[in-house]
Structures are given as structure tokens and as C-alpha cells.
Amino acid sequence: MLERFTKRAREVVERAQSIAMESRASQVRPEHLFAAILWDDQCLAVRVLVAQGGTTDRLHAELDRRRARYVDGLDEEDAAALASIGIDLEEVVRRLGDEPLQRKRSRFTRVSRRFSRPAKKVLELSLREAVSLRHNYIGTEHLLLGLVRQGDVIVRDTLVAAGVDTSTLREGVQEALRQAG
Amino acid sequence: MTTESDLATAASASDPRVGLRAVRALRRLLEELERTQVRRARAQGWSWAEIGDALEVSRQAVHKKHGKD
Numbered sequence: 001m002l003e004r005f006t007k008r009a010r011e012v013v014e015r016a017q018s019i020a021m022e023s024r025a026s027q028v029r030p031e032h033l034f035a036a037i038l039w040d041d042q043c044l045a046v047r048v049l050v051a052q053g054g055t056t057d058r059l060h061a062e063l064d065r066r067r068a069r070y071v072d073g074l075d076e077e078d079a080a081a082l083a084s085i086g087i088d089l090e091e092v093v094r095r096l097g098d099e100p101l102q103r104k105r106s107r108f109t110r111v112s113r114r115f116s117r118p119a120k121k122v123l124e125l126s127l128r129e130a131v132s133l134r135h136n137y138i139g140t141e142h143l144l145l146g147l148v149r150q151g152d153v154i155v156r157d158t159l160v161a162a163g164v165d166t167s168t169l170r171e172g173v174q175e176a177l178r179q180a181g
Numbered sequence: 182m183t184t185e186s187d188l189a190t191a192a193s194a195s196d197p198r199v200g201l202r203a204v205r206a207l208r209r210l211l212e213e214l215e216r217t218q219v220r221r222a223r224a225q226g227w228s229w230a231e232i233g234d235a236l237e238v239s240r241q242a243v244h245k246k247h248g249k250d
Contacts, residue, residue: 026216026250074213078206085203092210096217114249 004127006139008043012036013123020113023067027116030152031067037140037147038063044180045140048172054164062161066154075154122146133174141173219247 002010015036020028037045041056049059066075079089115123126146130138147155148166159166215236222232229248233240 026213074206074209077202078209081199081202082206082210084199085207087203087207087210089206089210096214 004130004136004138006137008040009126009139009143012040012043012140012143015039016119017113025113028113028119029116030118030122030147030150031063031154033119033122033143034147034152034155034158035063035067037144040140043140044173044176045144048141048144048169048176049159049162049164051176052164052166052169052172054159054162058162059158059164062158063154066158118150118152122150122152125149129170133170141176145169145173216247216250219243220250223247 002013005013012033013036016028016032019035019039020032023032025032037043038056038059040046046056046059050056074089082089122143123146126138126142129145129149130136130142133142135142148159148169156166219232222235228240229244230240232247233243236243
């Protein structure tokens, strides 16, 4: 599928892997793809988001706020829920951290991360978005549409909080493409 | 402890939403702990069979799940 990706879209996929690794996530999740899109503020997807009411600063800030703070895939609400049954998530993470994950053999050090099921779904949906727009390539704009359609909570909440109108996102993409000529 | 946590503690007895969220969070935490420990065991030279025994699952199951990590 990647052969149909534009250079920029391929870079987004690669960057999502690096972001997942940097945040010590075990898999690439939709939020990493979203962060990877936002990183390239000249790409069509970001231009569409700005045209739909967002600003890059707010998008970055809102996404950072929502991304996992404690452990892979767990946020503050999860920490609060765990506290309600007597589990101190920060303490669990702290103790795990006391024994650093030193991998002695290099063959266990992966240079890439697998895509989570929802993240794979995003890629699949971006292909479908491209097809329905009769485009023969997948660009960052299709990745964005795929992300929104997949419905990841972090992505959705970030867009809402940053003031992006997602109801007319597809039209926004078409408009941006018209302007780009 | 944050105010949010205190609220959750207070609400937990009656609010299934918090309880269910805790279940989901616990499941994710469990997955993360398993991944971490399996990786650690492998790094220390444990075989998949030994790890499977410790987790009371088959060697195949544990390899299928973590072999590519």
C-alpha cells in the first residue's frame, strides 16, 4: 500500500514510528500518526486543519496535553480510575523504572514499531478516502481524513479542543486542493 | 494524590463508569507489564518455554504474542 503514498505521507508514517519510539510506546498508535502530521506544518493536512479553525500552536498544545503521561496508552483519567481501586499508577511506573530495561542482546532492540490495530485501520481508511475522492495517491490529507474517520479519542478530543470543525473536513480538503491547483 | 483521584475514589463505590475505566486501564497496564517482563526475561536469556511456564500459557502462545517485540 505504501507505494501509493506521496513522499510527505510516507515521511509521516516514518515519523510516527520515531515518535512512538521516543515516547517509549510499544506500538504506533493513531495519536503518533497525528503528531507526525502536525510536525510538518507545511503539509496539506495541517493547512486544512488551520483553514477549518485550528492553529498549529493550539493543536500541538492540545495533543501534547492528551498524550499518555504515565505509561503507554494510559492517561490521567486512567490513573484516577486506578487510584479508585487502590492502585497508584505513578508508583507502579516508578518501580518499573527502577530496573531499567537494558536489553543486553542487540537482536532484541527493534529499530521500528509495529502499528496497532487502530493505526492500521487509519492507513486503510486513508486509502478508502483517497479512492472515494477519486485520487490515485495517498497524501497527508487522506491520512488526516482516515484519522478522523477511525475515531481515536485522543485525536478527536484534540481536534475539538483546538477548535477544528471536523464535519466539513472532506470539503476542506477539496477546497485546499483546488487552491493548490 | 490529586483532587481528580480523590473524586474518583469517592465516586467509585457507586459509579460503574469509574469502575469500568479502571478495568480497562488495568488491562492495558497488565499488557504493558507483560511486555516489559517478557522482554526482560528474553534479555536475560530465558527460553520461550520457560516464559510460557511462568505465565502458565504455551510456549507457542507467548512466542506468537511477543516474538516480534
